[in-house]
Amino acid sequence: MECEICGSKIVGKKYTIIVEGSELTVCERCKELGIEAKPTRVVVKKRVSKTPKPIVEDYELVENFHEIIKRERERKGWTQEDLAKRIQEKATLIRKIEKGEITPEKDVVEKLERVLGISLREKVEEVKIQKSKSITPTLGDVVVIRRKKRS
Template structure:
């Protein structure tokens, strides 16, 4: 006679009586108790547990979705140039747009555009890309990674846990 495995709610941790309810909640497929399901049912969708597959990263996906491969390469790092307020204002004026017109195109409040132009608010990378597209200007520059030699120097000056212990003990 096989002993039945006890399932636990993946939200509250309490033992589940019966099979529980498998739901898609905030991008994850989880098994929850009736009490937790009552709390999240407006934000979740019931999933058939027979149609769930497990990927190598233990992420659960419905069978109709394919796991997206994770790219090992480093993403480019972008930075907004320091002269962004002046460039945004000049480009907007060159195109004959008001701050209200630009705000509507970017789907932000007019106050946000004014703050960009005064330098009081720095656009996010996504906002900078939109500004570049709409105004035909260049606001983003790629941050150059130092080569292997620079990387070795960088590692030389990084603080490690051992360094923290030595500092606290007064050894350095």
């Protein structure tokens, strides 16, 4: 092994230094010419700890989807059983969704949207726009307004 700077044979310990971005194996005398590199490179991947909002494809469920479902259901005068029957799901599922205990599957979300005549999803960009507004209506109201505009 020869020193990559002075070219002399490295006797004993060799050093890995970084000179202008490239790694060089050098002798003890030359190690001062660069920054000593760490003997082993440990790449620690940061684990993303925060849980993102539930994402249904490129849509995000609105933050208070469970409140909207409950409110819209009650507005129609339906019990949880009534709603469950209409979307062919179990009433326990509705109960859990309304409590915010579970995030409904995409097909359930679609069925709920259909029978309740609401939208529970928003495109990610739309959420960002919404947050920048100074006057913030509740998400539920926004959903209803959008729905009316669309149809």
